Amino acid sequence: MGLRGKPSQRQRRLGAELRRMREDVGLTATKAGAEIGLSAAHLNHIEAGRTSISPEKIRALAAFCGCKQERLIESLITMSQSNGRGWWSEYDRTPHNQAARDLAELESMSVRLRAFQWVNVPGMLQSPEYMQALFKAGHPDMPAEIREQFVAFRLRRQRLLTDAKPPEYHAVIHEAALRMQFVGRDVMRRQVEHLIEMARLPNVRIQVLPFRTDAYPGGFGCSFVCYDAAVPELSTVYVEHPASTPFVTDQANLAQFSEAFTQLSAVALPPLALDARSNIPVRRDSLGLIQHLMYDL
Known part of the structure; x- marks a missing residue:
């Protein structure tokens, strides 16, 4: 799958929260990525909202970072699984x-x-x-x-x-x-x-x-x-x-x-x-x- 050229705010926010999660415990992208089976470059793309991440990888990253906030983890998973489609999608080809x-x-x-x-x-x-x-x-x-x-x-x-x-x-x-x-x-x-x-x-x-x-x-x-x-x-x-x-x-x-x-x-x-x-x-x-x-x- 190619990288997203223009990530949505939801996609950028998901990535930012994952980055914050690892940075809060002092982990580099290289170390965190290796733990969950991703390269540092791949994890960086995820954190920038340019590509997706599976629920399993989110849970693995949260566990490695010591995050035990289950509601937060579930919300991040929900964000990752959303296709972003809603009534606003009808306006993709408008000046908005x-x-x-x-x-x-x-x-x-x-x-x-x-x-x-x-x-x-x-x-x-x-x-x-x-x-x-x-x-x-x-x-x-x-x-x-x-x-x-x-x-x-x-x-x-x-x-x-x-x-x-x-x-x-x-x-x-x-x-x-x-x-x-x-x-x-x-x-x-x-x-x-x-x-x-x-x-x-x-x-x-x-x-x-x-x-x-x-x-x-x-x-x-x-x-x-x-x-x-x-x-x-x-x-x-x-x-x-x-x-x-x-x-x-x-x-x-x-x-x-x-x-x-x-x-x-x-x-x-x-x-x-x-x-x-x-x-x-x-x-x-x-x-x-x-x-x-x-x-x-």
């Missing part, structure tokens, strides 16, 4: 890049998503009109048919929140994102109404971080999403940054982003809490600010 498809696959594997947004409403909570306006404003020269493909892809991603077994979704949205006018007042009003409707879902929690707040976690001026895996070691953070890889997997950085989200949630207004049949706030919360903002739209 690999990172977009990786994101959709990552979402499907997560048990909880925690999103912080400064400027835009998080993609999973956007209305179709808001998406259209964003793509048109950000890419004015994009042909309409291409823009429709991007909207369709994002709408398909959103179906995750209403699946039979949806993940938990928790968003902290800065007030600035709700005051932006570049999408037009009517579009923004309908988007705000859409947020209220999304908050009715039992697995969705939405908070607003107001301009006036007593504290703010320093050093986190970027938007990000924490994708929490069933096995915490395999969680991932997606950072909206154009100059570097958007996926963060280093354990220390994962902990840093997770703690930042916890702090953001703590200083944000309490979540939108609605009566199931009305727009009446159950208590003073993010809904109050949202309703106040709607008067300006």
Whole structure:
């Protein structure tokens, strides 16, 4: 089997975790490979996500490295056996890049998503009109048919929140994102109404971080999403940054982003809490600010 030219994020992550496993105990690729019947070059290709590894080899490597975390080992085996095919595969021949498809696959594997947004409403909570306006404003020269493909892809991603077994979704949205006018007042009003409707879902929690707040976690001026895996070691953070890889997997950085989200949630207004049949706030919360903002739209 030839080497993969463009490994997916899942394939790269599997390799990175196997490399971390051996490096944590000070093993070289030569020594670890010899123990499980692979050359150092072959193991290096596996660790770079360029080729596959069998479940038996994963178990052998874990045993040699002294890893006894059975849930982690089983999750790595599951990652190795996945063919990566899902609804996102239908977009292989569209303008969407690999990172977009990786994101959709990552979402499907997560048990909880925690999103912080400064400027835009998080993609999973956007209305179709808001998406259209964003793509048109950000890419004015994009042909309409291409823009429709991007909207369709994002709408398909959103179906995750209403699946039979949806993940938990928790968003902290800065007030600035709700005051932006570049999408037009009517579009923004309908988007705000859409947020209220999304908050009715039992697995969705939405908070607003107001301009006036007593504290703010320093050093986190970027938007990000924490994708929490069933096995915490395999969680991932997606950072909206154009100059570097958007996926963060280093354990220390994962902990840093997770703690930042916890702090953001703590200083944000309490979540939108609605009566199931009305727009009446159950208590003073993010809904109050949202309703106040709607008067300006």
